[in-house]
Amino acid sequence: TQLLEQSPQFLSIQEGENLTVYCNSSSVFSSLQWYRQEPGEGPVLLVTVVTGGEVKKLKRLTFQFGDARKDSSLHITAAQPGDTGLYLCAGEVRDGGTSYGKLTFGQGTILTVHP
Amino acid sequence: AAGVIQSPRHLIKEKRETATLKCYPIPRHDTVYWYQQGPGQDPQFLISFYEKMQSDKGSIPDRFSAQQFSDYHSELNMSSLELGDSALYFCASGDANTGELFFGEGSRLTVL
Numbered sequence: 001t002q003l004l005e006q007s008p009q010f011l012s013i014q015e016g017e018n019l020t021v022y023c024n025s026s027s028v029f030s031s032l033q034w035y036r037q038e039p040g041e042g043p044v045l046l047v048t049v050v051t052g053g054e055v056k057k058l059k060r061l062t063f064q065f066g067d068a069r070k071d072s073s074l075h076i077t078a079a080q081p082g083d084t085g086l087y088l089c090a091g092e093v094r095d096g097g098t099s100y101g102k103l104t105f106g107q108g109t110i111l112t113v114h115p
Numbered sequence: 116a117a118g119v120i121q122s123p124r125h126l127i128k129e130k131r132e133t134a135t136l137k138c139y140p141i142p143r144h145d146t147v148y149w150y151q152q153g154p155g156q157d158p159q160f161l162i163s164f165y166e167k168m169q170s171d172k173g174s175i176p177d178r179f180s181a182q183q184f185s186d187y188h189s190e191l192n193m194s195s196l197e198l199g200d201s202a203l204y205f206c207a208s209g210d211a212n213t214g215e216l217f218f219g220e221g222s223r224l225t226v227l
Contacts, residue, residue, distance in 0.1 A: 031214050043158065045217060103148075
């Protein structure tokens with residue numbers, strides 16, 4: 001059973017379109033991080049959200065953390081071919097400090113933006 | 116800025132052999148984590164260290180062990196390799212205050 005359900009798993013769109021990736025869980029997370037990973041490379045941190053209801057913007061990317069800290073979304077406006085890649089959400093649960101950094105990843109969303 | 120350094124980037128081993136992966140965290144980061152990512156799968160947490168002490172353990176096989184040394188670099192030792200151990204192994208380092216992780220580029224292990 002996947003603790004973090006990420007959807008959709010595959011997304012193929014045309015340049016200029018908007019898209020949203022969702023990350024859902026029944027668990028409450030201390031923080032949730034979004035990564036982008038290129039083939040054969042390590043995940044690169046895009047953003048960390050900590051507070052319920054928090055919204056962070058990174059150029060054309062908007063990240064939102066649900067009020068209950070169980071879900072998050074990544075919205076990309078006017079997607080470009082350079083946005084193509086694997087996007088991963090990862091949740092962190094801190095249980096008194098011993099589990100810091102023990103991230104649980106979603107399955108990932110493979111995004112392809114066609115010119 | 117310095118990033119997490121992993122070596123080797125690629126490693127090919129035979130079944131039942133032993134492999135050692137090395138990780139050099141970002142300077143002044145106090146935590147190191149090891150993750151395993153199989154083909155088409157999301158990264159799975161293996162083990163972590165905080166200030167050179169093991170802090171948490173995930174789905175790490177008994178055949179695997181890891182340690183963090185006085186200079187903060189870490190090594191993941193894998194023995195009696197199996198075909199299913201073929202994967203990308205990532206090391207990440209982080210700052211306990213921010214909770215953010217920074218991943219290395221990974222070591223690709225292929226077991227034949």
